[in-house]
Amino acid sequence: MDYCSKSYIPPETVTPYNIERLKELVEYGPHPPPGKTGAKYIIRDDGQRLDLRYLKKSSDHHLELGYKVERHLNDGDFVLFNRQPSLHKMSIMGHRIKIMPYSTFRLNLSVTSPYNADFDGDEMNMHVPQSFETRAEVLELMMVPKCIVSPQANRPVMGIVQDSLLGCRKITKRDTFISKDVFMNILMWWEDFDGEVPAPTILKPEPLWTGKQVFNLIIPKQINLIRYSSWHNEAERGPITPGDTMVRIEKGELLTGTLCKKTLGTGTGSLIHVVWEEVGPDAARKFLGHTQWLVNYWLLQNAFSIGIGDTIADASTMETINQTISQAKDKVKQLIREAQEKKLEAEPGRTMMDSFENRVNQTLNKARDDAGNSAQKSLSESNNLKAMVTAGSKGSFINISQMTACVGQHTI
Ligand SMILES: [Mg+2]
Incomplete structure (x- = not known):
């Protein structure tokens, strides 16, 4: 997996490779300037613990190999995140973190369902791994992407929800077309964009792209899938149904069909499930993220309200x-x-x-x-x-x- 290759864990042991960096953290102490990482304690090799709040002399900041530094958290560190009541193993999962202002935990909307979390005052707990054994277990067993499919029911526990799901329903309709300016802005949300813009479906009088083409960007190339939309009528048969209810994906290309909860939800055999099994946990994580970024941007331009x-x-x-x-x-x-x-x-x-x-x-x-x-x-x-x-x-x-x-x- 592509995360955390350069991340250490606090407490960090002083080595020839990190001594310069740790010296800087110790120098900043417990109150670093904005955007910088600091440190709270030095633990000497005899076990003596120095509190950097009370060390005013710079000679006390001296570091030697083998000392430990209890530093602040950094972007890219990973932690355990928990919401009680912990009713299944997905109630505690490993997350990569980003340090942001204010003291509220923020999390992706799709990871809300395994925690059973909403935003009406929920409290959650964060634990920082303190040893390399813990670190290995978090990384290999508990990270969010590895928990997407639950062995308990052989289905994903995370899917596309709320406004992203609504956006997917609307963007994949047959009569949704995207003009050049909006489509190029959508491309800017795509991590793998290499400058090559796909050919528009309609060329004249003006170039227009379909919403389905947005999904062609982000569905992995090895995916093949046939499913039906939630409003599918059994009487509608054939490769292209009148209501566009037959979701057909061939080699990662969304050929027909409108996406809805049946395809993007947490059901066995859903798109998330197939991507996770066929391409891997990180591809599934990436697909969830891309769907949210691209579709939410489009929905924001398109606008939606009910009354x-x-x-x-x-x-x-x-x-x-x-x-x-x-x-x-x-x-x-x-x-x-x-x-x-x-x-x-x-x-x-x-x-x-x-x-x-x-x-x-x-x-x-x-x-x-x-x-x-x-x-x-x-x-x-x-x-x-x-x-x-x-x-x-x-x-x-x-x-x-x-x-x-x-x-x-x-x-x-
Ligand atoms: Mg609540």
């Missing part, structure tokens, strides 16, 4: 929904009357009141689903709520159903 307008169905659909709901209300009123008059027939194994409750629930649930179905059908391809639901990033059928059809809707 009340996305929850309103057209007039004829609203008419159908209102009818469905008022019919259900009439049905429930009738059930109440029958129950009060004790004329309701008891179902096998139930008392009459249990049967009453059961039938009311059935009626209302059916009305909610029927109304939801007509609401869902009325939402167009440009609906922003539908975009999130089909991407798999947020929302579900029940949310569509309640927002557009049931909760707070008025019918008499």
